Amino acid sequence: MAYTVRRPNLTFWEKLYLPNIVAGLAITFNHLKKMLKGETHVVMQYPEEKWDAHLPEYYRGAPTLVTDEHGRERCVSCQLCEFICPPRAIKITPGSLPSDSQFAKVEKAPEAFDIDMSRCIYCGLCEEVCPEQAIYLRKDYAVTGESRADMVHHKDKLYELGGTMPGLVHKWNPDK
Amino acid sequence: MDFLNDIPWMLIAASIAKTLFLIFGVVLPIVSYTVYAERRVSALIQDRLGPNRTGFPISLFGFQKDLQLFLGGLGQPVADAMKFLLKEEFTPGHVNKFYFWLAPVLAMVPALSTLAVLPFGNFLFGQKMVVADVNVGILYVFAVASVGVYGIVLAGWSSNSKYPFLGSIRASSQMISYELSLGLSAVPVLMIIGNLNLSEAIQYQIDNGWLLLPFTDGKLTLRELLLWIPVLVSFIIFTISMFAETNRLPFDLPESETELVAGYHTEYSAMKFALFFLGEYAAMIAGSSIIVVLFLGGWHVPFLPINTLESSTTPSGIALGFLHITAFFAKVVGILIFFIWVRWTLPRFRFDQLMKLGWLYLFEIALVNIFITAAILAWVK
Amino acid sequence: MSTEVQLLNVQIDGVWLQFPKGTKVIDACQQAGKFIPRYCYHPKLSVPGNCRMCLIEMGMPKMTPDRKPVLGPDGKPEIGWIPRPQISCAQDVSEGMGVRTDSPMVKECRQGVMEFLLINHPLDCPICDQAGECRLQEFSVEYGNAHSRFLERKVKKPKNVELGPRVTLDAERCVLCSRCIRFMKEVAHDDVLGFVDRGGFSTIACHPEKTLESNYSLNTVDICPVGALTSTDFRFKMRVWFLKETKSIDVNDGLGCNILIGSREGHIYRITPRENNDVNGNWIPDSHRLNFKVLQDGSRLLHPTVDSKKSTWPEAVAAAHSQLKAASKLAMVVSARLTNEELYLAKRLASALHITLHDVLPRVGEPDGILIPADRNPNTAGARLLGATTETPGSQLKDILTGVRNGTITGILSLGEDLLECGFTHDDLAKLKALVATSILPNATTAAAHVVLPGAAFAEKRGSMININGRLQRLNKAFEPAGECRDDWEILSDLLSATGQTHALHSVEDVFRSMSQDVPAFEGLNLGKIGDLGLQLLTKPEAATA
Ligand code: SF4
């Protein structure tokens, strides 16, 4: 069914457009003037000025792996993060801990853990899904590299970025 | 071998020198820096900064940072030009090759050709600062400028793809429509001046005050005051039509990126694209120059002496000659900035609105304006 | 079907249905669409009724004093409900029986059982191989509580115990269902498992001085409803939810056990049995299950070679053809491990090359009395049916060997067999003018062959085989052939084209269609019609039943 859009009734001056055009020009000119006088400060000059100080608590930067207070890798390579990761950025090769290891009770730890940062979309689902609180999105955002291979964070890099996180998971405590 | 003596060698040499100076010394730098200005001004209008970093790329040679001189970013046009030159010259497989290559040239050449008849200064080193001082100057300008549409139409047609095609169809109807009001709005001016030669137009404005600002000769007669009205109307229509002719926002429908990807030059890249780009800006410069010549006294600076052919080799004459040239281009740059300013203020018209404006308003008003001018000229001596 | 099975009326959640006499209540409910959770019950094993997960509310028809059922207003018998819950796995249906599977009491019972089971459970799911296919997880979500009320210390039990060479036990995760014990006793006939200790300390263990080393031990891993028994080989290798499961059949013996190939990105991680009561029930032997390993130890032939130099397929096929054409007399050794489609094409190729002497290599072993038959070739019946061999497979091999030794045969086309196993010596191979071999793994024949054409392994191809009982079964492709390997039917059809024969074989379906036109036994069939469970094609040879 045809539907007629009611047009507003314009006065002669409005129909002439010119006054409005001048008004518009005045607005844009004001913005220009304020920029030139340095009154507006919206843009951040990136390498010199950085977000670091202003990053909110919930900021989601690069995903990293963390160790617990005893230096144990938290990750048990359950591969849930690999499963949930929407762009399939995570690739894990599971492995088992040797029986003489201090943490032998945990039995399992990743042999290799790669996050392809050229794929990662910083969604945080890996952190959300991890049953061991082993993967956290830290505040690193300047992830760069000169090749695709450079953009893959391997296990050591992930632990280096992640550091330690004293923790909430007590189930590997031998007494519990 | 007599005929060799008949050839005006001096004139040819001077014309070539002037052409080269105009194209490489003035137009291309202005074009590239207009692009730069466009980016900076648009950025500032939108509370951004725009390109402000490109300097000398000494970091290529192992330094930590590029060297940034003056306002950072002035190297940007140079970098852009380098990029365009170094990019792969790619021609899509489905295009009509010959016309595809011809189109960018056709977009660029007319815009530059119009500059030939524009007096961009008075005298310098015993030369009149115009490449060809023809006495049908303004007609030449309109004639050549209208060829510019071929570049766009050919680009759209030879690209063999829908967006360019739509863009070029829009361009042709738009440019043909607005050429009418463009030409008609110039008529009152020419009636007042009584000459088609652009140098004469400037001379008239030196004697009687700029057309747009009739008091620049120090006096304001009743006739000037009455004529001011049609001149003002002419100026507005002429400027609006110029926007449409150069495909600038709010009339950039041939390349409106929200609807047509990039319009007629969608399939173009590298230097061929750059030629369109340069052509568009060269056309803007040409258009601005005409506005300056017709309405703003050309190279004339009010209340300052004017050098003559004889005095143009003396130091003060040379200084004045340069001053005139500078004045001319300063005015042109002023208009260019206005072009940019408008672009980043107004949204795009709808195509029917564009056509309506051109055919139902500008055309009629320009026509009536001619009669009003004629009446004033007839009654007020 | 001569004796009429008596149908009994049973009311399940208020609906009257009929079931044949002898049906277990748990199965009747499942058929009625009311799944009852269970741990210890397994249809192929005896019923101990020790997990108590399958509790239901049950009732019997009320009887008048003269033993007539009291009829309700709807004309159906009225049911007198038993006040205590009953286990449904140990009970057959009876006339007029009533079952409630979702009454508040049943729900509460299930919650209670789940809570008990989880009291000492370690909650290892992130490292437990069963996670994703664990009954405890599933039922806990569906029927259990979201939290535990247990504050005391959990009982610690041994973890990571090697019960045998292939099975690892995590006793903490065991729910003491005894399925593994019953399987070893009733199916594998090797009664090595049992419970030790009492109450909360009860643990599964091997009898002293014995280990779980039966060739069927890995089936306990499959039937263990939780992650207590895990395959030492598959342990910690890959999470089950990444595995793509392809229905296929085992090719290690003539039975052709139905299997699921669990693969990810072109790599097989595990093979599990697939239920087919006409073939292998729910089980397969460990030796067959783990045999995929030879394909993944890095020794595979990955590209065609001509005179031991890497080549391309068109070149290698052309070279193979010119070699074979040049030989004065040819023979062909075919593997009975090829699919029907491949054998059919081999036969066509043989007639195109005027080969009259061809045979398969028989493989015979000791039958184990459970699943493994004497015939260790998966497709002897197919080879016989398609004429690749005679009634007695291998009888022609001797003629071929003599022919080679006395110089009448100068060329051999070996399809997937190692000639050394057929009685040839290295010297015999060296004598041959032309030796073209297709193979998956390198062997003496491929080392001596002039042209080697690498074929696809069982998980990489689609096709059909006929087992010792005459059942036509289907192989499915789990992933593309490794490296530059190609499906054998493609190799054969290319060779066929090289001989100048025209054919329209562009897919394995085309080959089957062509075969069904030429071989009466396959008439009207196609790969789709074979179905996941196969179909009986030939009459069952009585002697061959395992
Ligand atoms: S989800 Fe956590 S524990 Fe599991 S593999 Fe990822 S990081 Fe490791």
Ligand code: SF4
């Ligand atoms: S943040 Fe999202 S995309 Fe990045 S690794 Fe984690 S799950 Fe994948």
Ligand code: SF4
């Ligand atoms: S047996 Fe099931 S519930 Fe227990 S740890 Fe393994 S997956 Fe989790």
Ligand code: SF4
């Ligand atoms: S090990 Fe598994 S199958 Fe055996 S009793 Fe325990 S839970 Fe049942």
Ligand code: FES
């Ligand atoms: S299934 Fe009935 S008691 Fe275990």
